[in-house]
Amino acid sequence: MGDVSTAERLPKQDRSRATRQRLLEAAVACLAEHGWAGSTVSVVAERAGVSRGAAQHHFPTREDLFTAAVEYVAEERSTAIRALFPQGAADRRAVVAALVDLYTGPLFRAALHLWVAASNEDQLRPRVTELEARVGRETHRIAVDLLAADESRPGTRETVQGLLDMARGLGLANLLTDDAGRRERVVTQWAALLEQALGSPRSGAGNRPS
Numbered sequence: 647m648g649d650v651s652t653a654e655r656l657p658k659q660d661r662s663r664a665t666r667q668r669l670l671e672a673a674v675a676c677l678a679e680h681g682w683a684g685s686t687v688s689v690v691a692e693r694a695g696v697s698r699g700a701a702q703h704h705f706p707t708r709e710d711l712f713t714a715a716v717e718y719v720a721e722e723r724s725t726a727i728r729a730l731f732p733q734g735a736a737d738r739r740a741v742v743a744a745l746v747d748l749y750t751g752p753l754f755r756a757a758l759h760l761w762v763a764a765s766n767e768d769q770l771r772p773r774v775t776e777l778e779a780r781v782g783r784e785t786h787r788i789a790v791d792l793l794a795a796d797e798s799r800p801g802t803r804e805t806v807q808g809l810l811d812m813a814r815g816l817g818l819a820n821l822l823t824d825d826a827g828r829r830e831r832v833v834t835q836w837a838a839l840l841e842q843a844l845g846s847p848r849s850g851a852g853n854r855p856s
Contacts, residue, residue, distance in 0.1 A: 666704045668694040673715035677756035682763035713773045716760055719753045720781045727788055735794035735847055739837035745789055746833055749817030794847030805843045
């Protein structure tokens, strides 16, 4: 008998999961590179190396595919940010730099295309709005945790949100030109401002068991 391929040896559930992940990653890459108009299900399926039928089995509509893709990578990036600081609260400048990095990669570019499309697509808008609210809440929680910010202090929540809004603005500036030099100076300044605004880390932060 001939050799059985690795894909054929994988359990059906694992093959399905692997196919879904390839589709999600391909969708984000297509959206970042080609925008909404150039990112069809067929284009994504071809990039992922699967048939259009297989793609539609996992994601019946184009909207299903792209909202799921951006959410998937957002969750992956959130996990990666936490993994950078496994003990929790960390040096605030390092945290600011890591959060800013969330908004300067292909995920942010893909999300931006999705936002623009949602502003013109009635069917897409509520799904993207709900997704962004959920991702925004999670990013805010991560920021509060890693900055050891005490939200019982007046103004702390707004300060952390201001940091995330600033990071998004830096991401927009980076779309047209390499803004690394200015971004570095802004990160340093924001870290200093946070030290003043947030005060000492909240009690017990950064001392979680590993």
